[in-house]
Amino acid sequence: MIKVQGLEKSYENRKVLRGLSLTVQPGEIVALTGLKGAGKTTALDIIAGVAAADRGTVEINGIVLDSETSGARQLVGYAPAEPAAPRDMSPRAWLKFLADARGLSAREASEKIDASIKLLGIQDVSDKRMSQLSRAALQLASIAQAVFHGPEAVLIDEPTQNLDPKDILTLRAAVRTVAKGRAVLLASSNLTEMCALCDRVLVLSDGRVVSEGTPDQLHNMTRVGDAVRIVARADEAAARAAFSAVKGAEIANAAACAEGVELTVKMSGDQREALFLAAAKAGLPVLEMTAARKPLESLLDALTTERVEGGGEEA
DSSP: OEEEEEEEEEEETTEEEEEEEEEEEEOEEEEEEOOSSHHHHHHHHHHTSSOOOOOEEETTTTEEEHHHHHHHGGGGEESSSSSSSSSTHHHHHHHHHHHTTTTTTTHHHHHHHHHHHTTTOGGGGGTSSGGGGGGGHHHHHHHHHHTTTTSSEEEESHHHHHHHHHHHHHHHHHHHHHTTTTEEEEEESHHHHHHHHSSSEEEEETTEEEEEEEEHHHHTTEEEEEEEEEEESSOOHHHHHHHOOOOTTTEEEEEEETTTTEEEESSSSSOOHHHHHHHHHHTOOOEEEEEEOOOOOHHHHHHHHHHHHOOOOOO
């Protein structure tokens, strides 16, 4: 388990973290998300022991990590946003170098390296130079070095940055595999992607947590009042005429789409049944009727803007 309490960190006169606290249970995937400069990477650096906090504590499975418990750092694995491996080394050679640095025996090193390469599914590229690997393979290799020594907690910074949709699916599967029995903490500015991958998401702004919840809870925060999104097999004029006939309903916007027309309709209370009946009466097949939502990224912007405009301490 990762347990962080009251982390504070300043660089020169700028406060980067202001009392950050969080917990991540074994088997759980949690994300820190926020705009650039929110403190996400700094938090991971401190938890990994790369940077020191001004105040606060970090515990892994009940062991407080500090300068006097360097051995406990073996409990943490860290994959930074930019893989640190030399470009002329292969993933296998890199892991061997790290195993030697940790003083592992040849047999133990071989077993751990093979296991981590298999876990991340990079067998086909394990002997190629880093310079020959795709961005996705580089990221998988970086995660492999974070887990090969058997840590209890794994930290991954920007796991899906600059990846195409297919590679993102591969990374999601890899992170979920890594999380079996381990506490996993991610950092990313992509709220939509983190909601697709994580069990919980913490939104940071100005070094503080301004919102926290499950993906479902965050999605619910994007609902647009009592509005519904309707996709119907019809042209825009016919759809407008049908739904405008419902007393108290107001069409906020409408646009053609591949299936016909997509509309956002503001309701006066729950008028879904009335809207559906109006469409049926007009002979318009309704393909979808769901709660209207704003994009998740607009939620991130709203949460962080609210914090900034709320007059927080000088950064």
